[in-house]
Amino acid sequence: MHGLVSLSIWQIALVTFILTHITIISVTIYLHRCQAHRSVTLHPIISHFFRFWLWLTTGIITKSWTAIHRKHHAKCETKEDPHSPQVLGLSTVLWRGAELYKAEAKNIQTLNRYGQGTPNDWLERHIYTPHSDKGYLIMLAIDLTLFGVSGLTMWALQMMTIPFLAAGVVNGVGHYYGYRNFDCLDASTNLFPIGIFIGGEELHNNHHTYPTSAQFSVKKWEFDIGWQYIKLLAMLKLAKVKRQIPKIVLDKNKHRIDIDTLKAIFNNRYSLLRTFQKKVERPFKHFSQNCLEYQQIRNMKRQLQQLWTISSKTNSELLEYLHDWCQRAEALKIKQLADFVAYLRSYTLV
Ligand SMILES: [Zn+2]
Ligand SMILES: [Zn+2]
Numbered sequence: 545m546h547g548l549v550s551l552s553i554w555q556i557a558l559v560t561f562i563l564t565h566i567t568i569i570s571v572t573i574y575l576h577r578c579q580a581h582r583s584v585t586l587h588p589i590i591s592h593f594f595r596f597w598l599w600l601t602t603g604i605i606t607k608s609w610t611a612i613h614r615k616h617h618a619k620c621e622t623k624e625d626p627h628s629p630q631v632l633g634l635s636t637v638l639w640r641g642a643e644l645y646k647a648e649a650k651n652i653q654t655l656n657r658y659g660q661g662t663p664n665d666w667l668e669r670h671i672y673t674p675h676s677d678k679g680y681l682i683m684l685a686i687d688l689t690l691f692g693v694s695g696l697t698m699w700a701l702q703m704m705t706i707p708f709l710a711a712g713v714v715n716g717v718g719h720y721y722g723y724r725n726f727d728c729l730d731a732s733t734n735l736f737p738i739g740i741f742i743g744g745e746e747l748h749n750n751h752h753t754y755p756t757s758a759q760f761s762v763k764k765w766e767f768d769i770g771w772q773y774i775k776l777l778a779m780l781k782l783a784k785v786k787r788q789i790p791k792i793v794l795d796k797n798k799h800r801i802d803i804d805t806l807k808a809i810f811n812n813r814y815s816l817l818r819t820f821q822k823k824v825e826r827p828f829k830h831f832s833q834n835c836l837e838y839q840q841i842r843n844m845k846r847q848l849q850q851l852w853t854i855s856s857k858t859n860s861e862l863l864e865y866l867h868d869w870c871q872r873a874e875a876l877k878i879k880q881l882a883d884f885v886a887y888l889r890s891y892t893l894v
Pocket of ligand 2 (some may be wrong): 576580581613617749755
């Protein structure tokens with residue numbers, strides 16, 4: 545009845561939390577940040593531990609998860625997105641997220657197109673992929689042996705964690721309710737500024753804005769526990785961070801538009817646009833829509849946005865466009881707009 549380890553109810557709750565937390569961390573660090581986005585590389589021992597643990601507790605195949613997730617980013621909020629609540633409805637994604645995942649995992653085209661670069665070694669080919677449904681039976685045997693009858697409840701909670709929290713809550717609510725730091729093109733939201741319970745995946749709007757960054761927190765008051773673990777692993781030489789959100793600085797001695805300005809703008813376009821809205825657009829919001837200055841500002845904002853929608857141009861052409869935009873903005877003789885141009889000239893990348 546009690547298994548090899550006799551625990552009080554609180555100890556059972558704590559052990560269950562730790563076990564499910566390890567599963568969540570395996571998903572966010574190994575599947576999401578390492579495999580799907582290549583923002584961090586892991587030491588083979590660490591990466592194999594995550595793979596093994598995911599086999600025991602989720603039955604997820606690395607290639608399937610990676611492919612479906614990459615497709616989600618590529619086709620976000622369209623009919624081809626495997627799990628968009630904007631297209632399928634929130635309750636479908638929240639409650640049937642795991643079914644949507646299973647259906648898409650059968651799509652060979654998705655796996656071939658988006659699943660490249662995932663593990664294909666002997667263990668993957670002979671154990672993890674063909675026997676993906678056996679690992680959680682071993683976990684059940686371990687839970688029952690160690691914790692007796694309570695082990696059954698602990699196992700059930702372990703099995704429900706990812707289908708509900710990742711496939712349902714992050715994929716569903718994370719594209720529906722919450723706050724947005726960035727006005728990116730999809731409907732992604734940050735569920736909560738403190739990302740512990742879902743390993744930092746709560747900060748989904750930040751992630752969709754900077755998908756290749758290993759760190760999901762952006763603001764000072766945001767916390768991403770997955771990033772803390774990555775930093776710890778990196779300190780122990782067990783992980784290497786490949787990409788982070790680029791750092792933009794304002795250089796008071798810089799008064800020109802150059803290739804650094806252009807790079808900084810492209811890397812930071814969403815927050816730049818927010819600055820434009822706050823510093824230039826907002827002071828005119830109380831004026832009527834017919835106010836000439838307000839219309840001119842709106843027009844300049846549209847033209848600034850065009851800078852990153854025209855991707856076929858060369859750097860020198862984009863630079864010329866930006867120079868021209870600054871000159872036209874200054875010629876309008878609107879103080880807020882002129883201040884924004886001065887701000888832009890001091891903008892640079894670390
Ligand atoms: Zn998403
Ligand atoms: Zn992602």
